[in-house]
Structure formats: C-alpha cells, structure tokens
Amino acid sequence: MFKKIMPLSAILSLRFLGLFLVLPVLSVYAMSMEGATPLLVGIIVGGYALTQALFQVPFGTISDKIGRKPTIFVGLVIFLIGSVIAALSTDIYTLMVGRFLQGAGAIGAVVTAMISDLVPEEVRGKAMAMMGGTIALSFALAMGLGPVLGAAFGVDFLFWVTAGLSGLAMLLLFTKVPTPPRIRHIYHNTTKTSDILKDPNLLGMIIINGMQKGLMTVAFVLIPIIMTNPLAEGGxxxxxxxxxxxxxxxxxxxxxxxxxxxxxxxxxxKAKEIFMLSIVLFITAFVLMGYATTPVLFIVGVVSFFIGFNMMEPLVQSLISKYAKVHQKGAALGISNSISYFMTFLGGTFAGLMLDISDRQSMGMILGLIGALWLIMTAIKLSNPAKHKHLFKHIDEIDMKKLEDLEHDAIAEWYINETEDLVVVKYRSDDIAEEAILAKIQK
Structure with missing residues (x-):
C-alpha cells in the first residue's frame, strides 16, 4: 500500500506546499499592491478555493472518461500557469487571476479517486489518513519556510517556488505513480446526496472539514496584518x-x-474527542488573537490554532471514508471537498470584510461564538465510527439469491468487485462471526 499511496500523497502535498507557502505572508504582500483593499486581500487569500470548489466535480468526471493520470497532469499544468501569473503580477487584480487559476487545477478529488482505485476498501481509511498526514506535514513545513523565504527573497519568489513544485509533481506522476485498474462495483442500492446529508456522522464530518478550512483562511488573513499593523491601528x-x-x-x-x-x-x-479538543483550541486561538494586548499572548493564540488544525487534518478524509458506505465514498468526499473549498474562499472574504468594518476585539468575539456553536453541534451530531471487518469470497462460492436477501444489524453493507470476481461483506466482528455470515450466503 505504501508504494502505491506515497507518490500520490507526495503529488498532492507538493501542490499544497506551494499553496501554503504564501499563506503566512500573502495578506501583507497583497495589501501593499496597487488597488488593494482588505476585502480584495481576503478574496485573494481564499480565492484559489472558490475555483477549487467549482472544478472539483468537472475534474472528477473528466478523470472517469480520459483516465486519472492525464487529468492530474492537466490540473498541475493549470496550477503551474496560475503560479507564474501570480509571480509576475504587479497589481491586485492580476494577482487575483493567478490565485483563481491556481485553484482551477482541482485535482484533489481525482487523487482521492485514484487512491480508491489502487487500494482495497478495508485499508482505504489508513490510506486516507496517510494522505491527510502528508498534507498536514506540508502545512507545517510551509509555515516555517514561507515567512523566512518571503522575507529573504520576496513573496513573488514563493510563487516561483510553487511553480517549480508543480513541475516536480508532474515528474512524480509519470515516474512513480502506477496506472490504476479500471474497477466497477455493483451495489445493492444507489447513492443520493440527500442520503449523505441525512447521515449525522457524514454531515458532522462535512461541517468539520468546511469549518476547519474556512477558519484557516480567516487566520491567514488576520495573523500577518495584525502583527504588522501599527500600534495605533490595533496591531x-x-x-x-x-x-x-x-x-x-x-x-x-x-x-x-x-x-x-x-x-x-x-x-x-477517539476521533470525536480529538475533533472536540481541536475546536476548543480554535476557540481559544481566536479569542486570544482578538483580545491579546501583547505579542506573546497573540502568538499563544496562533500556536493554539496550529495545534488544533494539525490535530484535525490527518483524520478528516479517513473519517469520511469510514462513515460512508462504499457506494457513497466518492460522492461524500466530493461534497465534502467542494464545501470545504467554498468555505475556504468564504473565510478569506469574511476576514477581509471584518477588517474593513470592525475591530480586532469584535472579530475575536464573533469567531469565538462561531466556534462554540460548532463545538455544540459536533458534540450532538458526531459519533466515533464503529469498528468493522471485511469478508472476501470468490463469487463462484456465493449463492447470489442468498446474498441479495442478506440482512443483519451487524452487517453494514456488501458489494461485488467485478474486476476480481469478489463478494465483499463489511461487518462488525463483535456482533457477528465470519462463519455465521458464510452460513447465510455460501452455496
């Protein structure tokens, strides 16, 4: 699994590293450009996410028709072009175009789909956690490198680095990533978006993913501007x-x-407990950022935010894949990614608007209240996932009529992998034994 997943995770992480590198200093850099206003700066910080949200589904659909690798390559080329435009920009609107183009190469859902193609369902949660972990590492690395490189060589240099990282990702794509098999599953029911949104656990995870990403851009608009603003302006x-x-x-x-x-x-x-602790850290972070009277207290707030964000990131994709039934995974991840990218854009826009019309203390209070509501909703809506095992049997050993009639509270779902001619049953081993399932479905 490691050899299959790491090259794909590396491609996605290189792309995110490029996006994250500019975040610590982008709002200050954009604020100094011709035509800049706090609202436009907020849109630029989160702008890539709007086009990400819009192009997630089209890219996923195209990848089903022309293949995953060519689609990922096209996305990386668009991302590279956007990075070059951003590097060459001298006014706020050209920078905005570059950021929108960076997001238009929306390969996140395609990479996730490719992981699903390459990895068996029973270890897919681990694969998603691995991918989330590499993204979190990219985030942490970018936070250390971005301010240092930006100060030494300029923020435009960071966009050139981003373009170079995109080229490196292309090299990995064609040298290290295996070509996935074409797999089609048959399920005993169909997927509806309403089914996903009615599931309290999936809905809770979609909200967590969206709030985490939205508050991330809020933080990256506020942190550099507040730290560099004059004392007379609350900085x-x-x-x-x-x-x-x-x-x-x-x-x-x-x-x-x-x-x-x-x-x-x-x-x-203990995922639910980790998420709730992370939300408490988010609340603490924004209250401190709003009301801190010294740089040290403000930095404590920033540290609190980063801890909360990094605790969440490795678990988000994994938990969605665990809560969703196998025929829902693609749709659930697509909905979650689209909403999270839209919230990323909304967070930057909201922060820019608040800087225009409000003061730091009011922002801290509003964001703290939003976090408190989020915490209450998570406590009520989310449960830790049940532990499941998977039974695999060749289709020739199974009585299809018995399989179609298979019903048990401990059986989450079953499906047929046509490529490998396997029947797969997902079940809670604490409540039913594998032998009991086989007795129900074997010829």
Whole structure:
C-alpha cells in the first residue's frame, strides 16, 4: 500500500506546499499592491478555493472518461500557469487571476479517486489518513519556510517556488505513480446526496472539514496584518521579516501534536474527542488573537490554532471514508471537498470584510461564538465510527439469491468487485462471526 499511496500523497502535498507557502505572508504582500483593499486581500487569500470548489466535480468526471493520470497532469499544468501569473503580477487584480487559476487545477478529488482505485476498501481509511498526514506535514513545513523565504527573497519568489513544485509533481506522476485498474462495483442500492446529508456522522464530518478550512483562511488573513499593523491601528508593529517568530513555534507545536492525535483518533477510535479538543483550541486561538494586548499572548493564540488544525487534518478524509458506505465514498468526499473549498474562499472574504468594518476585539468575539456553536453541534451530531471487518469470497462460492436477501444489524453493507470476481461483506466482528455470515450466503 505504501508504494502505491506515497507518490500520490507526495503529488498532492507538493501542490499544497506551494499553496501554503504564501499563506503566512500573502495578506501583507497583497495589501501593499496597487488597488488593494482588505476585502480584495481576503478574496485573494481564499480565492484559489472558490475555483477549487467549482472544478472539483468537472475534474472528477473528466478523470472517469480520459483516465486519472492525464487529468492530474492537466490540473498541475493549470496550477503551474496560475503560479507564474501570480509571480509576475504587479497589481491586485492580476494577482487575483493567478490565485483563481491556481485553484482551477482541482485535482484533489481525482487523487482521492485514484487512491480508491489502487487500494482495497478495508485499508482505504489508513490510506486516507496517510494522505491527510502528508498534507498536514506540508502545512507545517510551509509555515516555517514561507515567512523566512518571503522575507529573504520576496513573496513573488514563493510563487516561483510553487511553480517549480508543480513541475516536480508532474515528474512524480509519470515516474512513480502506477496506472490504476479500471474497477466497477455493483451495489445493492444507489447513492443520493440527500442520503449523505441525512447521515449525522457524514454531515458532522462535512461541517468539520468546511469549518476547519474556512477558519484557516480567516487566520491567514488576520495573523500577518495584525502583527504588522501599527500600534495605533490595533496591531503590534512587527516587520514582515520578523513573522517567522510567530509561525515557527506554531509549526513545531503543531507537528508535535499531530502524531498523538492521529494515534488516538485512528488506533484508539477517539476521533470525536480529538475533533472536540481541536475546536476548543480554535476557540481559544481566536479569542486570544482578538483580545491579546501583547505579542506573546497573540502568538499563544496562533500556536493554539496550529495545534488544533494539525490535530484535525490527518483524520478528516479517513473519517469520511469510514462513515460512508462504499457506494457513497466518492460522492461524500466530493461534497465534502467542494464545501470545504467554498468555505475556504468564504473565510478569506469574511476576514477581509471584518477588517474593513470592525475591530480586532469584535472579530475575536464573533469567531469565538462561531466556534462554540460548532463545538455544540459536533458534540450532538458526531459519533466515533464503529469498528468493522471485511469478508472476501470468490463469487463462484456465493449463492447470489442468498446474498441479495442478506440482512443483519451487524452487517453494514456488501458489494461485488467485478474486476476480481469478489463478494465483499463489511461487518462488525463483535456482533457477528465470519462463519455465521458464510452460513447465510455460501452455496
């Protein structure tokens, strides 16, 4: 599994590393450009996510027709072109075009689909967690490198680095990523979007993913602007070259927290508890960012945000794939990704608007209240996933009539893998034995 997943995870992580590199300093950089306003700056910080949301489904559909690899390549080319435009931009609107193009190469859903093609369903949760972990590592690495490289060589240099990372991802695509088999499954029922949204666990995870990404862009609009604004405007009057001192401790603490969170969430099945703790850290972060009177308190708030974000990231995709039935996974991940990207754009726009019309304390209070509502909803709606096992039998050994009539509270679902001629039954081993299932369906 590792050899199949790591090249794909690396491609996605290189792309996210490029996007994340500019986040710590982008709002300050954009604010200094011709025609800039706080609202436009907020749109630029989250702008890539709007086109991500719009193009997720089209890219997924195209990948079903022409193949995963060619679609990923097209997405990386578009991302590279957007990065070059952003690097060459001298005014706010050209920068906006570059950011929108960066997002238009929406390969996230295609990479997720390709992982599903390559990895058996019973280990897909681990594969998704691995992918989420590499993205979280990219986020942490970018937070350390972005401010340092931006201060030393300029933010336009970061966009050139992003373009180079896109080229490296293309190289990995054609040298390390295996070509996936064409797989078609038959299911005993069909997928409806309403079914996904009616499931409290899936809905809870979609909300968590959206809120996490939306608040991320809020933070990256506010942090550099507040730290560099003059004291008279409610800031701390730091130089842009000093921002690494804000992000470095946040990155280190975030990295430290990520490992234990993944272990407790996956191995010990405490994902709900990890998510709730992360939300508490988000609330603490924004209240401190809003009301801190010293740079040290503000940095404590930033550290709190990074810890909460990194604790969540490795678990999000994995939990969605666990809660969804096999015929829902693609649709559930697609809906979740689209909503999270839209929330990313909305978060940046909201933060820019709030900077225009409000003060720092009011923003801290509003964001704290939003976080409290999110915490209550998660406590009510979300449950830890049940532990399941999978039974695999060749189709020739199974009585199809018995299989179609298979019903048991401990059996989550069954399906047929036509490529390998396998019947797969997903069940709770604590409540029913494999032998009892076989007795119900074998010839």
């Amino acid at each position: 701390f009057a730091w130089e842009k070259s000093e921002l690494w001192m804000v992000y470095l401790p946040a990155m280190l603490f975030g990295l430290i927290a990520m490992g234990p969170a993944a272990v407790f969430g996956e191995k010990h099945n």
